[in-house]
Amino acid sequence: MNVPSKDKQLRTSEKTLKEFEQNTDNSGYGCLYVVATPIGNLDDISDRMRQTLAKVSKIAAEDTRRTRQLLSHIGVDTPCFSLHDHNERQKLDSIVHQLKSGESIALVSDAGTPLISDPGYPLVARLRAESIKVIPIPGPCALIAALSVAGLPSDRFIFEGFLAAKPKARQLTLERLKEETATLIFYESSHRIKASLADMAKVFGPERRVVIARELTKTFETLLDASLSDLITRLDVDANQSKGEFVVMVKGAEKNKLCISPEAIKLAELLTDYLPGKQAAKIAAEFFGEKKNQLYNHLLDQK
Template identity: 65%
Template sequence: MNSNQSYQPASQSSGIESQGVLYVVATPIGNLGDISDRMREILAMVSRVAAEDTRRARQLLSHIGVNKPCFSLHEHNERQKLDYIVQQLSEGESIALISDAGTPLISDPGYPLVTELRAKGLKVVPIPGPCALITALSAAGLPSDRFIFEGFLPAKQGARLTYLKNLLKESGTIIFYESSHRIKASLSDMQQVFGSDRHVVIARELTKTFETFLDGELSEVSQILDDDPNQCRGEFVVMLRGAAKANEALSVESQELATKLIEYLPIKQAAKVTAEMFGDKKNQIYQFLLSNQR
């Protein structure tokens, strides 16, 4: 550990620690080169590791040369494990919480546990590291000053469409996680709700050998997935440009023409014609027309 680091494990901090600490430890999302020195040290120091998948946890521990007892902590048993973890910490044993990949609690188990421990006055310490949504957003070229993370969309189409419709007016970048077997269906539903020309960036297999960013309108990116089955493999972060703020930078002329054109043309075509006439963004005009219709 280099001399510039200010971190001290609980066992070395000032004063005597009578209780253990839960360390919330971020782990690599694909590339093991992203393992940090601090992550190594914490995993070597704790008494045991709480893991979403103990098999994957043991593989990671083996890679860094650490042998620690592991127990499972996932969405189906998390509340049942609370008393056990509270007891261990109260007896002075420290525990590391890890997920399958990335930062725990971000679309992963851990929220009820951390809430309970804080309510009981037990110490919870984050060990920062990789997080798929932040990694993807940093290289997407979409607005990052304001964004909203929605995790995984509902599995069934009806619920998914309802969920997406509730995000129609969201102006920040909207971020989802998605699986390989639902990515095409989710993009299709996004087109139905947001329009085929909404800007989207998809990050696939982040930090891994086949890391890919697909950038374009929803219809264009969907077509790429239709044409190349390989692009449907892996784990996805879907980043959707937010709605244009109501009438922001949209000329009065564009508003008037677009409003008149939808008496004769479909919304998408009216937006396209108006954009060509006055130079405003097609998607912004489209969103203006959608809002007015609703």
């Protein structure tokens, strides 16, 4: 790993300190830094991330034990407190009070970018509503890292996060998505990866192409690319491929398989002169008995 020179470290530190000085407005409020952290490989730590975690008053962490391990690795001893799905709303008032008192706080999740299938949304929404600064410190994000190497269309994609644990709810979500032409992206755990792939094969068809990225940036990183049926077989044969954390990327439905009546298309296109695309598609779909997602995708393609 390249070690930055003392001059570079000093310039970085001075720049970060200047950023902190600029991020306190006339009200005297502090600000929240939404800090992305490595998803596996600690060499993905950025200088700005390190400096931010060192300069803030406190760190709101999804799991303080995991965050303290990271802080120890980068030589930072900023105090942490827990902020997760089960206590976030109860702690909002306290955090707002601290920020309004001039303290600065960093928000981190266990790995990757906070709020992306991780805690933080209620907090950020509250701060935005109260005109308290929220500043992103960008970095690793598993879904973007996976999509960048998947070889699937990336101009349009839909991120659904984790599918439901119960089969019926999971299948209903997949049914809603089966005719989407955009690349579909899901997070999945080792406990449900086989069940989720089996439901995808049932709903999307066994020949739909899927790419799964496992343990990204970690020692056993794997990228598997196959039809759903072949991939399910691969996981059955090699139990190791079912272990770890997954990003599952499914190729969208083929556009030439979507059948929409010309009348519905004409009405939807006419309505876009007066209404947003989604609303135009919904009205035309209801009038002619078509599927609104197909019509909406058609309108997007026309743009």
